Ligand SMILES: *[C@@H]1O[C@H](CO)[C@@H](O)[C@H](O)[C@H]1NC(C)=O
């Protein structure tokens with residue numbers, strides 16, 4: 374029981390510990406429920422507001438190609454839980470400027486905020502600027518700014534000469550996403566050579582419109598680049614060389630990881646049960662039913678339209694073959710009907726045209742995904758095109774022991790082991806039938822769902838925890854710091 378990450382099947386055990394945990398559990402289950410039931414109030418709705426972003430939290434990493442710097446595996450394990458040996462401790466008293474391209478609830482800025490908190494936690498002096506600056510009266514930006522101020526991050530105005538002074542004087546500058554490169558246009562030319570070697574450029578996207586010299590002309594001279602998946606790093610390397618005629622700087626692949634908060638819920642059976650029952654009841658999904666869910670902002674890129682087609686097709690197969698399966702549901706978390714987008718309308722129309730509207734549930738965008746992860750049985754990751762840059766929601770789902778049905782594209786392929794922790798299908802229209810058939814497979818094979826869920830959890834435990842991250846991020850920061858030193 375003393376193991377820091379002993380997995381959760383253990384609550385109904387011995388006395389004192391049991392009581393203690395129960396109390397704690399109740400407290401935050403209530404808290405989550407409170408959040409959950411009032412979640413329109415929560416400013417923090419997010420989940421990949423931008424497509425192809427790596428969305429939220431940090432870490433994991435390794436690489437095997439000579440093009441990118443391998444991070445020693447050994448640096449990752451030892452340190453797990455002892456705060457005393459925080460691998461980022463060397464950042465104490467270091468001055469760090471963080472440059473964000475926006476202050477919103479999309480993946481990129483939230484990731485940078487996580488990094489800010491990791492750094493203030495070890496006593497680094499952290500200064501944040503947003504460029505271009507958020508519009509006046511933006512409530513989300515205002516609340517995020519306050520959150521940062523509360524946690525010891527200094528938030529300063531972009532136009533301020535101060536930001537440039539800090540970059541000159543500081544130890545490290547983190548530019549977040551390609552677009553943040555625009556900020557360098559504010560830096561006087563003669564100061565650039567002193568700032569560039571201190572830059573760690575953190576990239577979370579692979580959409581074509583980021584590949585512009587306008588954004589990334591200084592990228593080759595940065596101290597280093599940190600990218601969330603191998604596939605994205607490869608894509609950047611190809612594109613920068615092929616299209617823009619520039620070279621990537623030293624590049625480090627750092628997979629993201631699950632936050633402690635999420636793992637606390639995922640590993641607590643009592644909490645999960647409470648959330649599961651609550652959400653299922655709210656949706657009208659019975660205990661014995663089988664909900665498949667997609668949890669991403671509704672957009673073509675995330676493939677909810679194709680998912681519904683697969684869902685319908687799977688129901689047809691089941692009917693034709695007279696298969697005995699639980700009542701299946703499709704849950705779409707990340708809807709925003711107020712936007713009246715074509716795709717939202719199309720999804721609703723499709724459901725009613727096919728007469729499956731009772732089986733299809735739309736849920737507003739929310740930051741609080743844990744209750745849904747607790748409530749569903751299978752997660753679908755149907756991102757299209759080049760797929761997710763990483764797709765943190767996938768490792769979150771796996772933490773909840775959910776099998777994942779994902780497109781064979783992007784970061785999903787670095788997370789899901791086909792046939793073991795889930796099943797992959799092709800992106801695009803040609804993926805509709807394979808996904809339908811995978812849904813039928815999981816519907817008819819209860820034991821596969823359980824096995825894949827368990828294996829998924831094991832994989833997360835092996836490499837996608839927060840404590841896997843710190844040493845890896847630390848490795849990258851050290852590399853860039855030493856490079857910057859050599860330049861001065
Ligand atoms: C990069 O280009 C090479 C050669 O054209 C190709 O084989 C590879 O798949 C590309 N990688 C990515 C991630 O686009």
Ligand SMILES: *[C@@H]1O[C@H](CO)[C@@H](O)[C@H](O)[C@H]1NC(C)=O
Nearest residue numbers: 412413709710711712736737
């Ligand atoms: C979901 O969003 C819509 C439109 O923004 C709103 O009308 C509705 O009340 C929201 N539902 C919940 C449960 O918050």
Ligand SMILES: *[C@@H]1O[C@H](CO)[C@@H](O)[C@H](O)[C@H]1NC(C)=O
Nearest residue numbers: 780781791792796797798799
């Ligand atoms: C995933 O595995 C299935 C069979 O286990 C196979 O048919 C399919 O081609 C695999 N997909 C990918 C992308 O590897």
